[in-house]
Amino acid sequence: xxxxxxxxxxxxxxxxxxxxxxxxxxxxxxxxxxxxxxxxxxxxxxxxxxxxxxxxxxxxxxxxxxxxxxxxxxxxxxxxxxxxxxxxxxxxxxxxxxxxxxxxxxxxxxxxxxxxxxxxxxx
Amino acid sequence: xxxxxxxxxxxxxxxxxxxxxxxxxxxxxxxxxxxxxxxxxxxxxxxxxxxxxxxxxxxxxxxxxxxxxxxxxxxxxxxxxxxxxxxxxxxxxxxxxxxxxxxxxxxxxxxxxx
Numbered sequence: 622x623x624x625x626x627x628x629x630x631x632x633x634x635x636x637x638x639x640x641x642x643x644x645x646x647x648x649x650x651x652x653x654x655x656x657x658x659x660x661x662x663x664x665x666x667x668x669x670x671x672x673x674x675x676x677x678x679x680x681x682x683x684x685x686x687x688x689x690x691x692x693x694x695x696x697x698x699x700x701x702x703x704x705x706x707x708x709x710x711x712x713x714x715x716x717x718x719x720x721x722x723x724x725x726x727x728x729x730x731x732x733x734x735x736x737x738x739x740x741x742x743x744x
Numbered sequence: 745x746x747x748x749x750x751x752x753x754x755x756x757x758x759x760x761x762x763x764x765x766x767x768x769x770x771x772x773x774x775x776x777x778x779x780x781x782x783x784x785x786x787x788x789x790x791x792x793x794x795x796x797x798x799x800x801x802x803x804x805x806x807x808x809x810x811x812x813x814x815x816x817x818x819x820x821x822x823x824x825x826x827x828x829x830x831x832x833x834x835x836x837x838x839x840x841x842x843x844x845x846x847x848x849x850x851x852x853x854x855x856x857x858x
Contacts, residue, residue: 655845655846659787662853663850663851664835664848664849664850664851665789665835665848667845667846670845712787714787714789716846732794733846735781735788735789735791737786737787737788738787738788738789740787
């Protein structure tokens with residue numbers, strides 16, 4: 622299957638600093654990437670949908686000025702948590718959607734592939 | 745509206761027991777996809793299965809089997825002869841269209857004791 626990487630896998634930072642998380646599709650082009658947040662013992666909550674070359678679409682309740690998303694290329698999306706606070710500590714997971722013309726799998730499906738996640742701890 | 749309900753928050757079984765994880769979904773779409781993912785303690789989501797709404801055939805893969813019942817909007821997952829390595833959180837998810845987002849259930853924590 623397709624591979625999605627995230628960097629870093631974990632990060633610890635001080636309150637007030639900004640943290641950038643990268644999500645890369647390694648062997649396919651992803652026109653759309655998704656960013657999820659998962660608090661301990663909870664489900665994955667979609668934060669935003671990122672389309673290459675355009676502004677991200679944020680879910681209700683997610684502050685776009687705090688969680689900056691950039692999807693400048695077909696293989697890279699970044700999430701920057703600005704002025705991080707302890708309540709932003711969470712597990713952040715990205716997923717990348719394959720192109721329907723990639724020839725990989727069911728062409729009508731547009732499968733999503735998940736990254737391994739980034740654990741953010743804000744002190 | 746799309747919704748996935750996993751009523752079982754936690755399940756504990758002893759090794760070699762069979763266990764079924766329930767998933768009930770809601771959607772108004774006629775075409776949709778259902779998924780199961782496994783999330784071990786490492787956190788990485790492991791894809792288990794995808795099923796589209798037009799394929800109600802049940803599937804078996806080794807010790808795993810899935811029962812898709814459109815009449816009851818359920819997509820249950822059974823692990824036969826459970827093993828300690830099956831311990832993880834299992835998520836059921838729904839995707840309403842080919843371009844739509846995934847909707848996750850809250851997950852079921854499965855613990856298999858030796």
